[in-house]
Amino acid sequence: MDDQTTSRAGDAADVDVSGALRRIQQLTLHLDANESADPAQRIVPRLCGGGRGRRLPAVNTAELLEYTKGRHREIQERIFDFFASRPDLQPPVEISTSDHRELCMRQLSALVREAGIRPLRYAFEDPSVYFAIMEAAGGIDISLGVKLGVQYSLWGGSVINLGTKRHKEKYFDGIDSIDYPGCFAMTELHHGSNVQALQTTATFDPLSDEFVIDTPNDGAIKWWIGNAAVHGKFASVFARLILPFQGKGGKPADMGIHAFIVPIRDMKTHEPLPGIEIHDCGHKIGLNGVDNGALLFRSVRIPRENLLNRFGDVSRDGKYSSSLPTINKRFAATLGELVGGRVGIANSSVGVLKVVVTIAVRYSLIRQQFGPPKQPEVSILDYQSQQHKLMPMLASAYAFHFATLYLIEKYSEMKKSHDDEVVGDVHALSAGLKAYITSYTAKSISVCRESCGGHGYAAVNRFGVLRNDHDIFQTFEGDNTVLLQQVAGDLLKQYKSKFQGGTFTVTWNYLRESMSSYLSQLNPVTARWEGSEHLRDPNFQLDAFRYRTSHLLQSVVLRLRKHTKTLGGFGAWNRCLNHLLTLAESHIESVILARFIEAVQKCPEKNTREVLKLVCDLYALDRIWNDIGTYRNVDYVAPNKAKAIHKLVEYLSFQVRGVARELVDAFDLPEIVVRAPIGMASEAYSHYTEYVGF
Incomplete structure (x- = not known):
């Protein structure tokens, strides 16, 4: 070996040693900084690369629940208490098809005739109450929630919304009391x-x-x-x-x-x-x-x-x-009156997501596995890989919660005002949110099952039945792929309207500016800013989401024009279909983020606002990172900024892990809804062993 080679080898060894010393020094700082902390918490930074000098936000679960619970939690609690008092109406782990059908009908009859809940009256007097009832019923058993929806949203809704006074007078009371069960x-x-x-x-x-x-x-x-x-x-x-x-x-x-x-x-x-x-x-x-x-x-x-x-x-x-x-106008009006079903499904899907996330997070907190040599095992939620799976999902549950509250609010406004602009808004929102949320929840259920290992495979822990019962949410009341095409079609109409001097409906207002400001020459400095304060700025986050939607819209318009010349309208649409679906999803993500940011900013209590801001930042930056290729391809994000986003997503996941228990507790899901032994708020393993007979 010559002197030059020896020198290079020595330099490499020095680098290795100095790098190792730096890592040991950093680890020591983490250990010292956490010496006084709870032993179960001290291990977290070592596993997750925590630190950065930021404290975890203080979470008051009661205040967080008070802000997020919605206006009609009382009627949901009334439903939960009723079923908790009636073990004969609670669905068992194993049940035959015929028995399940009869149980479901008994559940619905008891809810109406014994508990005194009259869904049809609420559906037309105050739809927000109706959707709260539907979500609570689905929490008891998704089949019950769907059967309730068939009776009141579909059969009842079609009679009342598509009929006239004579139909309401003849059928309303019979439908409401289930004397007239229908299809x-x-x-x-x-x-x-x-x-x-x-x-x-x-x-x-x-x-x-x-x-x-x-x-x-x-x-x-x-x-x-x-x-x-x-x-x-x-x-x-x-x-x-x-x-x-x-x-x-x-x-x-x-x-x-x-x-x-x-x-x-x-x-x-x-x-x-x-x-x-x-x-x-x-x-x-x-x-x-x-x-x-x-x-x-x-x-x-x-x-x-x-x-x-x-x-x-x-x-x-x-x-x-x-x-x-015209036939087309009558058809559109007919289907337009049936949009409430999509609103209910989107809202109920969020309820399912909350349940599976609660089970997975609570189990991940109590399940301990491996750890540093000669030290206690650590919670599996302390592992970065588990945080990567579950924390963005927890953030999404909160994001979807606020988005569907907004959807229900707009739907209620539509039923009262019949304003054309609000009607158009609700049609687009309900189609997009139903498609996006149900698809996300369907995937999340399987991830939660896998995150709970072998115990997630036990039927009693509910992932299987929740996955199977929820799966059809992606298909009924409009196949998700078809609904996303409707959203894309509406976006194209809005684009055309802009250049003809028309007005934008509320959902699409941001496109008025986006076609100019968002698609103008990017500031090269902004593209490279990578500081945490900038990345966590809601203005940057919204701009990023809306820029992507605007870019996708602009580019698909050009592609459609090009292909229409040779393939015709249908052929061009089919050639660009995947592009159109991506455009629709991008728009819906923009709408969800805007509603989440608004909810954070309106929160009156400082600590609650701080924790919601943390969760909102994770939702936004995780979505940006998941589609970082799009942002890189158009030079919206420079390479170093992309790396900074990735690192910050990991760090925010680590921070959210620190308040994960409080965040799922704030969903306020009673035991009769969670039911999974490994998802209980306390003594999960004792519930589990008791179930199998110990």
Whole structure:
């Protein structure tokens, strides 16, 4: 070995030794700084690279709960207390499909007839109370929450929202009391999301003053109809309204999709009525407390008055009338009145996310595993990998909580004002939030199960049933991919409106500025700022989210224009579909962050505001880091700034870990909702061993 080689080797050894000494010195500082702390806490900085001289925010769980609980926690507690007092109504770990269906119906009947909860009245007097009831019922059993939604949001909602005074007077009390259990018969075997292509027909017979409901082929069989297989006596049937001899050349005139009230079972014998064939869709992956069935109609006659005629009517002499001039406008108005289902699903999905995060965090705090040599084992939540999985998820639960509170507030405003701008806002918000939140929650359930190791696989700890029951949230009330396309379509309309001098609805206001300021030449200094104060500035965070949305919108417009020339409109849309879905998700993330920042800034109590700010920063920066490639590709973030964001996300996860127990406790989930032994607030292992018989 020559002298030069020896010199290089010596230099390398010096670097290794000095680096090791620095790490030992840093570790010693951590040990000294935490010497007086609780032994279980002292190990955290060593495992997570903590420090940085920042204290953890003081958390007052009661104050945090008071600020976040919403206006209607009292009625939820009333529901929880009722079911806690009735062990016979609590769902067991193992139950057959038939038993679960009967239990679910008994639960709903008891909630209405014994506990005195009348959801339909709340749905129209104060929707925010209704959604609180729906969330609480789903906390007891997701099947119960969905069955309640079928009865009141879908069957009841269609009758009241699409009908007129005569329908409300005849059906309201019976639906509210469950004397009239009903179904929402929209989906068919061959058509779900494409409602305008439904094939079931309702042909007017002027001689008898009746509509004749027919299933023209097997593809038109109504499928997946909740409440149909066992309990339903009525159905809101969505069908093509056909007027004979009123089309061109004396042919039948198709007036588009309308809804009709169709009795399906005898009120006394409960037998299917003549011409109606009912079959059971069978055992499902989840939600087996809900009796999904299939309906086939053979020349079933109903009175003309059973047409839900708010947006279109037929007179005794067979003349059609509507305040809306086209089939498309009537169809849009009809579906628009049914948007409440999406609001309820988004809100209930957040409830599920809170449950699984609570179970996973509490278990991760008590489960100890490995640790430094000759020292006690440490909590698995002290490991950076576990924090990386769970802390951004905990932050997301809070972000979604505030976003859905805002959605419910806007929905309630829409029902009162019927203002066109608010209606458009709620349609976009409900579609986007339902799609984004349910997809995120579905993935999170599996991550939480994995985070709890083998114990997460035990049915009693609930991840399996929650995963299976929640999974369909991604599909019903609008498939998530289809809903995101609706959001993208609305964004493109807003973009077009900007250049034609139109106005933006509330949700999209930021785009007015974004098309100019956000897409202007970036300040190269700002792109490189990497200080914590800058990265935690809500203005930077919102600008980053909105810049991404604006950039995606601008670029997809150019791509669509290019491909439309050769592929046509549909072909261009399909060619850009993944881009459009990413655009929609980016917009929804911007909306969620804006609502979270607003909630933080409005919080009156300093310590609570500080802890919410910490959680909000983690939500924002974790999302930016997850899509850092986009920001790097357009030079919005320089390489060193990207590294700084990554490091800060890790550090914020570490800080949130320090208050994780208080954050999940502030969800205020009672034992009857959590139920998982490993997710109990105290003595989790004793609950677990007691369950298996020790």
